[in-house]
Amino acid sequence: MKLTLKEIANIVNGKLFLQSESNDNFLVNGINTLETAKEDEITFLGNDKYLHFLKDTKALAILVSKEIDISKYKNKNFIVVDNPQLACSKFLDIIYEEKLSKIKVGISPKATIEENVKLGKNISIGHNVIIEEGSKVGDNTKILANVYIGQNVSIGKNCIIYPNVTIREDSKIGDDCILNPGVVIGGEGFGFVPVGNKILKKPQLGYVEIGNNVELGANTTVDRATLSNTTTYIGDNTKIDNLVMIAHNVHIGKNSIIVAQVGVAGSTKIGDKVTIGGQVGIVGHITIGNNIMIGAKSGIMHDLKDNQILAGYPLQSYRNHLMSLAIIKKLPEMYQQLKKILKKLNM
DSSP states (O other): OOEEHHHHHHHTTOEEEOSSGGGGGOEEOEEOOTTTOOTTEEEEOOSGGGGGGTTTOOOSEEEEETTSOGGGOTTOOEEEESOHHHHHHHHHHHHHHHHHHTSOSEEOTTOEEOTTOEEOSSOEEOTTOEEOTTOEEOTTOEEOTTOEEOTTOEEOTTOEEOTTOEEOTTOEEOTTOEEOTTOEEEEOOOOEEEETTEEEEOOOOOEEEEOSSOEEOTTOEEEOOSSTTOEEEEOTTOEEOTTOEEOTTOEEOSSOEEOTTOEEOTTOEEOSSOEEOTTOEEOSSOEEOSSEEEOTTOEEOSOBOSSEEEETTTTEEHHHHHHHHHHHHHHHHHHHHHHHHHHHTTO
16 A cells, blocks of 8 residues: 555545645555654544644644644644544555455365355455355355355355354345454354253244344354244444344344443344443343433343433433432442431431
C-alpha cells in the first residue's frame, strides 16, 4: 500500500492542508496512533481528550474534524474531514483489503471436500478444511485453515471464515459475513429434562440462519434451534463481539450490536437497532423491542418496549441507574449518620 496524501484526502473526502506543497507527494505506509505514528504514517484525532498529542506527533499528516483549529499547528500536515473516525475506517479498509488479497484463490491439497459439494468462483480453501456432503459455498468466499463445515450447510458470497470455525449441519449463512476464529455455529442447544435422579438430554434438531453482512467475534457461539424446521436467527448487518453466547431459538433483528460476554438465553427475541453492552445477561422467553440501548453488566428479566436507554440490575432507566450508583457510594457515610441518630434516640 503506497498512497500520497493527496490520494488519501480524495479517498476520505477530506481537504488537505500542507505545511509545504511538495508534501502531497510523500508516500504513506500506514496509519497509527498520535503517540506512535512514524514519519511515513498518518494518524487521526477521534477524541478531543487526545488533543494534547497533536503538537508532538511525528505523523506525516493528521485526520481531524472541522472543529479543530489547525492554525495553531503550523508545522503539521492536516486532512480535514467531517468524521475522523469514519475517515480512519475508510483508510483501514484499504489496508484490510490488501491483506485479504494475499489469501490465494484455490483449494489446498490438504483440504477434504466430500461429494455433492457446490463451490462458487474464486474461492479460497485453506489447509485441513473439511466440507461435508451437500454443502455449498458462494463466489469469492475465503475459508481459512482448520475450518469444519457440516452436511447441507449454505454459505453465501464474499464471506471470510477464519481458522478453527465450526459450522454444523444445516446452517445457513448469508453474503458478506465474517466469522472470526473459534466461532461455533449450530452447536447443541442446552436442552435437558430432569426425570427423578437423572437429567435426560433433549435433542436439538433445528438449525441456525444468519443474514447478510453479519460479523461474529472470536469464540462466539450460536446454538441450533430445538425442533425441526425452527431456527436460531441473526438478522442483516448485526455485529456481535467476542465470547457472546446465543442460545437455541433466539431471534436477533437487523443492525444490532452485541458486545463481548453477553449471554442470551433460549427463545428470546431481540429487535432491530438494539445495542447491548458487555456482560449483559438476558433471560429466556422474553421480547426486547427495537431501538434500545442497554448498559454493560445489566440483567434483563422481562419484556422491553421500544426506544429506551436502560442499565443496571435491577434494570432501570439509565438516568435512574446513575442516581442509584451515586447513592450507593454514599451509603457508608449515611450508615454512620444513622447510627448516631439512633444512639441519640436510645434505639
